[in-house]
Amino acid sequence: MPLPWRLQDCRHGSFKLLSQPPRVPLRYANTSRSKFQSSATVGRPQRWQSRILWISVPVAFFGCVAYVKYRNWEEPGLNPERFIPFTLVAKEAVSSTSSVFTLSPRWATTNSQIYDQAWKDGIWSVQVKQPQLQIARSYTPLSPILNSEQIIDSDLRFLIRRDPQGEVSGYLHKLPIGAEIELRGPHLEYAIPNDVDEVVFLAGGTGIAPALQVVHRLIVLSSSPGRESPRIRILWANRRREDALGLPMNNLDKPTEDNSSTARPSLPSLLARELTNLQQDHQGKLSFQYFNDDQKSFITEDVLAKCFLDSTRQAKKCPTEGPAGRKLILVSGPDGFVKHYAGPKVWQGGVEHSGPVGGILKRLDLSGWEVWKL
Numbered sequence: 001m002p003l004p005w006r007l008q009d010c011r012h013g014s015f016k017l018l019s020q021p022p023r024v025p026l027r028y029a030n031t032s033r034s035k036f037q038s039s040a041t042v043g044r045p046q047r048w049q050s051r052i053l054w055i056s057v058p059v060a061f062f063g064c065v066a067y068v069k070y071r072n073w074e075e076p077g078l079n080p081e082r083f084i085p086f087t088l089v090a091k092e093a094v095s096s097t098s099s100v101f102t103l104s105p106r107w108a109t110t111n112s113q114i115y116d117q118a119w120k121d122g123i124w125s126v127q128v129k130q131p132q133l134q135i136a137r138s139y140t141p142l143s144p145i146l147n148s149e150q151i152i153d154s155d156l157r158f159l160i161r162r163d164p165q166g167e168v169s170g171y172l173h174k175l176p177i178g179a180e181i182e183l184r185g186p187h188l189e190y191a192i193p194n195d196v197d198e199v200v201f202l203a204g205g206t207g208i209a210p211a212l213q214v215v216h217r218l219i220v221l222s223s224s225p226g227r228e229s230p231r232i233r234i235l236w237a238n239r240r241r242e243d244a245l246g247l248p249m250n251n252l253d254k255p256t257e258d259n260s261s262t263a264r265p266s267l268p269s270l271l272a273r274e275l276t277n278l279q280q281d282h283q284g285k286l287s288f289q290y291f292n293d294d295q296k297s298f299i300t301e302d303v304l305a306k307c308f309l310d311s312t313r314q315a316k317k318c319p320t321e322g323p324a325g326r327k328l329i330l331v332s333g334p335d336g337f338v339k340h341y342a343g344p345k346v347w348q349g350g351v352e353h354s355g356p357v358g359g360i361l362k363r364l365d366l367s368g369w370e371v372w373k374l
């Protein structure tokens with residue numbers, strides 16, 4: 001049946017309605033209609049279906065390959081150049097001002113190779129971003145807990161002190177579990193040499209974290225094959241006794257008016273138990289001494305002189321086999337702490353350097369010892 005009207009192309013690109021279809025001889029019209037009907041209704045759908053199938057299979061395959069590649073590209077591990085998202089999975093208060101933060105990478109990337117290299121290289125840190133202010137601060141990963149099922153090797157732990165006015169530490173302490181925290185690193189702060197015989201580490205407050213990295217690198221991972229583990233003495237000073245994570249004090253411990261139950265955590269923190277275990281596992285190689293301002297116990301010049309005298313006696317009593325290795329004094333803590341014991345760090349070309357030895361260490365006879373300020 002003929003259509004009542006049809007569209008026909010006009011010269012100026014518009015269309016006009018026609019009341020009659022254009023005249024086509026019936027013979028051709030019938031022939032073309034019958035051809036069109038047969039291919040459109042019977043043959044063409046089948047051909048198109050098989051074509052779609054043949055096209056969609058390889059497209060889906062290459063799409064999957066591209067997706068996997070894209071995911072790998074999008075999920076790099078910890079990176080010194082750009083910030084990578086982690087999730088805050090645990091936060092344990094270890095004193096009224098400090099907590100141990102456990103961060104897990106948000107992407108399922110394994111960072112173990114990056115961490116392994118950083119642990120082998122020496123003392124390292126990462127930067128944490130405060131996204132609202134777009135500023136970053138450095139924090140020192142705590143050494144991994146060995147043989148622990150709680151800690152996954154891709155997690156990082158930090159001991160972070162909340163500075164009352166601090167922009168980043170204050171921000172971090174307010175974050176809830178599950179929050180995103182962006183990290184950039186690792187950044188090598190000090191390359192630990194392989195030929196170390198002895199380390200004296202003066203740590204102030206959270207400066208204990210790099211001290212534990214030294215223990216991990218030189219004793220737990222061992223310095224170098226065939227070389228005896230070095231002796232490490234850590235002298236750890238805190239403002240308050242409670243900052244020492246509930247650890248049992250050494251012979252410098254003295255009773256004070258501030259020995260209230262609130263000033264002393266009732267249970268030692270996980271970190272405190274780790275320190276105790278480390279000391280027990282490496283007796284004779286590793287020792288800790290704790291000092292607290294609020295108990296009037298300080299790392300005095302006399303304490304240091306005695307420490308170095310003990311070291312000389314010990315070295316004479318049990319000399320290490322083979323060529324003598326290095327003797328290191330590492331100082332880490334707030335600027336005032338570092339300055340008091342070893343003199344101030346210096347800025348050169350926009351970078352902070354250890355600088356010449358000053359402070360108490362300069363007054364002691366320390367020939368044969370290298371001093372590094374962190």
Ligand SMILES: Cc1cc2nc3c(=O)[nH]c(=O)nc-3n(C[C@H](O)[C@H](O)[C@H](O)COP(=O)(O)OP(=O)(O)OC[C@H]3O[C@@H](n4cnc5c(N)ncnc54)[C@H](O)[C@@H]3O)c2cc1C
Nearest residue numbers: 125137138139140159160161163165166167168169206209
């Ligand atoms: C290599 C490295 C590793 C570190 N590792 C750790 C670690 O493991 N754990 C840890 O807790 N810390 C660590 N720190 C310290 C840490 O990076 C931060 O410096 C610390 O957390 C304070 O940062 P913040 O942003 O909270 O404080 P900021 O906002 O930087 O403030 C610091 C202090 O300066 C004062 N201040 C700020 N601006 C001014 C101003 N304009 N005038 C006067 N005073 C001002 C504030 O009141 C505050 O008391 C490390 C530092 C370095 C360099």
